[in-house]
Amino acid sequence: MGLLSQGSPLSWEETQRHADHVRLHGILQFLHIYHAVKDRHKDVLKWGDEVEYMLVSFDHENKKAQLVLSGEELLETLQEKGERTNPNHPTLWRPEYGSYMIEGTPGQPYGGTMSEFNTVEDNMRKRRKEATSLLGENQALCTITSFPRLGCPGFTLPEFKPNPVEGGASKSLFFPDEAINKHPRFSTLTRNIRHRRGEKVVINVPIFKDKNTPSPFIETxxxxxxxxxxxxxxxxxxxxxxxxxxxxxxxxxFQACSISEARYLYDQLATICPIVMALSAASPFYRGYVSDIDCRWGVISASVDDRTREERGLEVGPLKNNHYRISKSRYDSIDSYLSECGEKYNDIDLTKDKEIYEQLLQEGIDHLLAQHVAHLFIRDPLTLFEEKIHLDDANESDHFENIQSTNWQTMRFKPPPPNSDIGWRVEFRPTEVQLTDFENSAYVVFVVLLTRVILSYKLDFLIPLSKVDENMKVAQKRDAVLQGLFYFRKDICKGGNAMVDGRGKTTGSTEPAAEEYALMTIDTIINGKEGVFPGLIPILNSYLENMEVDVDTRCSILNYLKLIKKRASGELMTVARWMREFVANHPDYKQDSVITDEMNYSLLLKCNQIANELCECPELLGPAFRKVKYSGSKTDSSN
Incomplete structure (x- = not known):
């Protein structure tokens, strides 16, 4: 999760005093990097995935599932047995926000050959097995997007009560500070977001109105x-x-071959973010209730919204204490395209630091990249370590990353680290984690393969950015994959607006036309509809037919694409829909939108059995799912 510096964290008041220093030197650090590597090209394709996991304990006697607060200890053991012992270890492990969470990635990035697609699932399996082998009895490593009873009494093991009085990091009525990772970055982030905002963060998620749900539903x-x-x-x-x-x-x-290719991919994939989010919907439950949304995006956006009332536009009159009115949380969809072909679709009013923007222009940075960086830098640093205030701007990038890594957007444009052999990268961030390694591999392969096709065929998915924002709102709604209509470009193969020449320049007209895009279902976008849209899966299949691919890899890729295809058509359920059906059919469910401890236990036990291939789930996975048993699962209720 972003930059993890070691040291002594400063209070919010101290951090705020150094905010201008961080911004000033962050820009100088960016300029050093940019000028050193702006002309770098011919970097090979490399890519990798990041999967986040929760540690869950099952109390079979009392039918209760809890989050285990041992992530730091597990992480230490995994790193000691893995990368510290063998630099070529096939897996890497990193901390995450919750002390019940860890993050796993492949030990080395994947390369550009098609056969790499056939190693993704195997590596994910290695990760799951490696971490699971270190867990206690009746504990599991779960890939669930949201824990259904997060914030309910006794949801952690060991159990802790929240601390809503002054002195706590969250001051939450529901979430104990002990559930936050012990690394000082995380509690400092939590506290400083609250201090900067001037109040606790506010998250309100619409409840799903079932037959016996109180109307109005009001908590006191x-x-x-x-x-x-x-x-x-x-x-x-x-x-x-x-x-x-x-x-x-x-x-x-993804690592691109050059800065221009990275900018092009950033823009094209930004339009795909809401589509993949709806396709991967996996989080319908919050704080022990059934909600009326299927995705976490708006929840996480509100959870780190550090804007003051003035910045949110809630105070009338001229600004008194802040420099800007800011339309979005720092965790949200992107606000501007970066490539020249995207410029005419930048129809969102972009708030930017004008001095930084002018400074970047004077340094030879073009308008589009300059406004992107100047927009990121309207934000304050949220954490700062005493030992990291004064840095060597020519060889370090901590101040730039301080701002960059706390702008959590659907896409992230990532300059190379100083003095490294890493190239220009883009990060695709909206996907909800799935229950199984098969599903997670399917979504990863789908997105990576799409990048290959975008670059090979010079595809153009661009539409006005305001329409992408509308798509993001639709994507989070219940059953958006079946019910939602999404703005999407009709003719993606013309290339008139996205032809990239050898210098990374683009050609095309300067004004977008409304007839370029239309409202479509996810099924139409993914699978195509005659006379309307060719469909992304048919385009990927066409690409595969023209590639030399070994039989095993081709079979794996087609299996993955089949899952995506059937999720889009509704033949297979999303994880969110499957979870809703499971709860609705649970004998304890009273059609009142409440998820009890026993229902939570039953659901997570089933999720874990599916993840470890101990039972079938054709409505979620279909016949494409390959069933290879794991050994040593520790959570079977017969234990």
Whole structure:
């Protein structure tokens, strides 16, 4: 999760005093990197995935599932047995926000050959097996996006009560500070977001109205005036960073051959983000309730929203204490395209630091990249370590990364680290993590293969960025994959607006036309509809037919694409839909939108059995799922 510096964290007041220093030197660090590597090209394709996991304990006697707060200890053991012993170890492990979470990645990035696609699932299996082997009895490593009873009494093991009084990092009514990773970055982030905002974060998620759900659904918080004012009728109220950053996701990073290719991929994939998010929907439950959304994005966006009332536009009149009114949280969709072919589609009013923008222009950086960086730098640094204030700007990038890594957007444009052999990269960030390694591999392979096709065929998915924002809102709704309509470009193969010449320049007209795009279903976008849109899967299949691919790899890729195809058509359920059906059919469910301990236990036990291939789930996975048994699962209820 972003930059993990070691040292003594400063308070918010101290951090704020150094904010201009961090921005000034962050820009100088960016300029050093840019000028050193702006002309770098011919980097080979490399890519990798990041999977986030939760540690879950099953109490079979009392039918209760809890989150195990031992992530730091597990991480230490995994790193000691792995990368510290063998630099070529096939897996890498990193900390995450929750002390019940860890993140796993492949030990080395994947390369550009097609056969690499056939190693993704095997590596994910290695990760799951490696971490699972170190767990206690009746504990499991789960790839679930949101823990259904996160924030409910006793949801952690060991159990802790929240600390809503002054002195705590969250001051949450529901989420104990002990559930936050012990690395000082995480509690400091939590505390400083709250201090900067001037109040606790506010998350209101619409509740799913079932037959016996109270209407209006109203929770009361008599001992907390802040919660009483912030909570909304017919909504599930949450008040801490942990409710967002304590969720899990699946991310993919690509190295491009040059800066121009990275910018082109950044733009094209930005339009795909809401589509993949709806396809991967996996988080319908929050704080022990059934919600009316299927994705975590809006929850996590609100959970780190450090904007003041003034910045959010809630105070009338001229600005008094802040420099800008800011339209979005720092965790949200992108606000500007980076390539020249995207410029005419930049129809969102972009707030930027004008001095930084002018400084970048004077340094020879073009308008589009300059405004992107100047927009990121309207934000304050949220954490700062005493030992990391004064740095060598020519050889370090901590101040740049301080701002860059706390702008958590759907796509991230990543300059190379100083003095490294790493190239220009883009990170694809909206995907919800799936239950099985097969599903997670399918989504990774789909996105990576799509990047190959975008570059090979010079595809053009660009539409006005405001329409992408609308798509992001639709993508989070319940059953968006079946019910939602998404703006998408009709003719993606013309290349008129996206032809990239040898210098990375683009050609095409300067004004977008409304007839370039139309509202489509996910099924149409993914599988195609005659006379409307060719479909991404048919285009990927056409690409595969023209590639030399060994039989095993081709079979694996087609299996993965079949899963995506059937999720898009509705033949297979999304994880979110499957979870809703499971809860709706549970004997304890009273059609009141409440998820009890026993229901949570039954659901997570089933999820873990599916993940470890101990049972079939054709409505979720279909016949494409290859069933190879794991050994040594520690969570079977017969134990």
């Amino acid at each position: 918080f008599p001992e907390d005036d802040e919660a009483a004012k912030a909570s909304k009728p017919d909504h599930i109220y949450m008040d801490a960073m942990g409710f967002g950053m304590g969720n899990c996701c699946l991310q993919v990073t």
